[in-house]
Amino acid sequence: MAEITSYQYRIDPQQVDFTLRASAASIINYMLNVAGVDASNKGFGVEAIQGQSFTWVLSRLAVEIYKQPMQHSTIDVATWVNEFNRLSSTRNFRLSDGGELFAAGVSQWCMLNMESRQVVDMSLLRDVYERVMVAEASPIAAPQRLRPTEPTVTMSRPVAYSDIDFNRHVNTLRYIELMFDAFPIDLIEQNNGMRIDINFIAEARYGETLVAGYIAEGNVWQFEIKTDSDKVLCRSKIEFK
């Protein structure tokens, strides 16, 4: 059986917010980068499956942030895959700063056929998975399934050049930025930790318009981001401690 693999990063100026701490979006970015790098290193990255017109799609994510590391810190991102079935594989993350755990995450991925836009049966990758799986439980509860909400719209704008990735779809990180931009800034400045659950449902393309909104009850904020033609793109629930 395989072992947990760790990657080191330095928190650069472009990863911090006005408090000089890594933003939640940056912390999630480290996780998603490491997911890509680790899958590549172990032979099942995007480049290994794109010959068959397959790609990886993030379907759900849960992240708990206990403390946001300061600019110039060197952080350690540990990752491992511990579950896989025909439709989904689970990759986990533990992030630490000077040995102190500051964030943890659980991500669920599916494999998509880019031509048919259908989900691919991952039994195809059984050999790879059996080689890379680690017998270690996920560090936090799995991502929740989030129900529709009736949010108050706070933002509407066309998808822009700086939003899109090589598929011309809006980058995952942008959704997270849009959510955090909706919070009162004092809440972000003074937060004592949070849990984020996100469901990624459909992709927004260049040419479409993003419409974002939320409902808040106490410390719990539920976001829904759609297109202007009511295609639901993603839902999230962010709970502050």
Added chain:
Amino acid sequence: MAEITSYQYRIDPQQVDFTLRASAASIINYMLNVAGVDASNKGFGVEAIQGQSFTWVLSRLAVEIYKQPMQHSTIDVATWVNEFNRLSSTRNFRLSDGGELFAAGVSQWCMLNMESRQVVDMSLLRDVYERVMVAEASPIAAPQRLRPTEPTVTMSRPVAYSDIDFNRHVNTLRYIELMFDAFPIDLIEQNNGMRIDINFIAEARYGETLVAGYIAEGNVWQFEIKTDSDKVLCRSKIEFK
């Protein structure tokens, strides 16, 4: 006399656009990061002058981009200061990818007293500058002084959490993203190089609203970004080859 100093970076996924090449904003980001790191290494970084409540402010920038490096390339960013007077210092950049020059830049900086918001006479730093200056001409023409234009407004939105730096001012890179978001996407995809001149005039704060617009004539685009109370924040001229 000092010598040109070089820094190496790897083009990470978050630095590329949908063409998988480093975006113009990312290329400028490498220059600005290196400006900060090199000034720190040589004893005149932000942290060395902030004890006196001084800070560095970028006033003008000229960048020529000949080719945008691909994701995962390792690039070399060479930098040197070659001019300084009471009001402004000039820092230059040459960026290469596998030995091939792909971009060059000239930046002009002033020192600001954060309390009085007045420009500080840089004669204070004469000794430091005499030690670090390099006798090498700037690689491209100095940044132009840009005149007011009467642009057609294309975008208006409040300053958001994800826009601001530790001074709660809009980050320089965001202005560049806003400009590039206004271009037809095919122009970005098929560009054969460009020259960018930017004048930074005032800072937008959290709570203010950004209003951006441009006028285009042939391959030349002139942008003006203001607040909704008509404070001019920055002007730029972007000329595609």
